[in-house]
Amino acid sequence: MIWPGRIAIVLAGAALLGGMMQTAPDYNSVVQPFRHHVAAGGTGEARSFRARFTGLRLADRIAFRHFSRDLVRDSDGVFLVAEIEAEARLASQRLDAVWQGASGRRYALSRRAEGIPRGLESRWFQPGLSNRAVAVFELPEDEVAGGALVLTGGFIAVFDSALYLAPPALPERQPIIRFEP
Amino acid sequence: MRHLLWIILAAVLLLANVVVAGWTEITDLRRAREWRVVQAGAAGAGLRGVHVRVDQVWAGTAPDLSERALVLVRLALRGPEPARQGWTGCDVSLRDAADRVWLPLISADSAGAVRVLSPDGEDNGRCNPVPHDAPPDGQEFLSDQIFLVPAELLKGARLRVSAWGTRPEALEFPVKPVLRDLH
Numbered sequence: 001m002i003w004p005g006r007i008a009i010v011l012a013g014a015a016l017l018g019g020m021m022q023t024a025p026d027y028n029s030v031v032q033p034f035r036h037h038v039a040a041g042g043t044g045e046a047r048s049f050r051a052r053f054t055g056l057r058l059a060d061r062i063a064f065r066h067f068s069r070d071l072v073r074d075s076d077g078v079f080l081v082a083e084i085e086a087e088a089r090l091a092s093q094r095l096d097a098v099w100q101g102a103s104g105r106r107y108a109l110s111r112r113a114e115g116i117p118r119g120l121e122s123r124w125f126q127p128g129l130s131n132r133a134v135a136v137f138e139l140p141e142d143e144v145a146g147g148a149l150v151l152t153g154g155f156i157a158v159f160d161s162a163l164y165l166a167p168p169a170l171p172e173r174q175p176i177i178r179f180e181p
Numbered sequence: 182m183r184h185l186l187w188i189i190l191a192a193v194l195l196l197a198n199v200v201v202a203g204w205t206e207i208t209d210l211r212r213a214r215e216w217r218v219v220q221a222g223a224a225g226a227g228l229r230g231v232h233v234r235v236d237q238v239w240a241g242t243a244p245d246l247s248e249r250a251l252v253l254v255r256l257a258l259r260g261p262e263p264a265r266q267g268w269t270g271c272d273v274s275l276r277d278a279a280d281r282v283w284l285p286l287i288s289a290d291s292a293g294a295v296r297v298l299s300p301d302g303e304d305n306g307r308c309n310p311v312p313h314d315a316p317p318d319g320q321e322f323l324s325d326q327i328f329l330v331p332a333e334l335l336k337g338a339r340l341r342v343s344a345w346g347t348r349p350e351a352l353e354f355p356v357k358p359v360l361r362d363l364h
Contacts, residue, residue, distance in 0.1 A: 089281075090281060090282065091274075091281065091282035091283075091284065092282065092283050092284035122288070124284075124286070124288075124329075126283055126329050126330065126331075127281040127282070127283065127331075128281065128330070128331035128333075128334075129248075129249050129329065129330075129331055
């Protein structure tokens with residue numbers, strides 16, 4: 001009569017262990033930055049920076065000058081140009097941006113727009129000084145409405161904050177946006 | 182009694198595992214943080230065989246952006262070459278009373294800004310303790326780092342200097358920039 005009791009204990013232990021293994025979050029999700037959702041037009045306060053989503057533009061093509069060459073980029077989707085104003089709170093730092101589309105997919109900054117004037121990838125933000133920057137994404141048009149701009153401090157935001165900034169009202173799509181120096 | 186021995190042995194092994202696994206992280210953390218800061222004066226101070234002195238600090242503002250200022254810090258280092266090797270990765274930062282940190286500007290334009298702000302029009306490059314054209318041991322050599330800061334920091338700030346081989350020790354200097362009229 002002792003055996004059924006022992007077997008039950010072992011089975012219960014195995015079930016508990018299996019349940020824990022199935023539900024334990026993986027490393028990446030454990031160290032995700034803390035989310036702060038910010039309504040359209042509002043200023044978000046992250047641990048190390050504050051930022052505001054000041055403008056949104058959509059275009060079929062973008063044009064800019066880089067290394068003395070005039071460049072025009074077109075797309076099968078749409079170029080989303082996000083304008084932000086940000087300030088570091090603790091130390092000089094850079095910011096990284098991702099567009100989280102309506103489907104939940106995340107779009108990184110477009111490398112085809114590298115070198116645009118005031119581009120976010122080349123911008124440093126200083127404590128006590130507000131600075132403007134432009135983030136350009138290339139994505140399918142149906143990912144724009146219902147999406148959000150996700151800003152993180154630096155490129156490794158482990159245990160840091162992430163601002164989820166709701167966009168301002170969606171604008172009309174323009175044929176081309178030119179970035180002037 | 183035999184069970185107790187096993188439990189003690191397991192605890193010792195667990196502790197040893199934590200120490201061995203954590204040692205690299207603790208060493209990395211010590212190399213990254215400035216926990217022991219030595220206050221230095223205008224004459225400068227020595228740390229790990231290298232003498233550091235703030236040679237000059239200049240600042241400039243633009244009339245249409247009066248809330249921000251450019252600050253140029255010219256540092257003078259001297260010391261024997263083996264000691265200077267330990268200063269590789271020299272980090273310089275400005276701090277205010279609230280311990281906010283400003284790092285030097287690194288961009289294509291920063292060298293030009295240094296030349297505009299320095300009265301001699303020279304750019305000595307960023308802090309590099311082992312330059313290829315280092316003078317003989319015992320002679321000072323200069324470096325320039327430029328910062329973009331709020332104008333209120335011109336009333337007074339602290340300059341902190343440390344390196345990979347000095348941390349967690351660092352030197353700190355009070356700085357009061359000399360305002361230059363750039364118009």
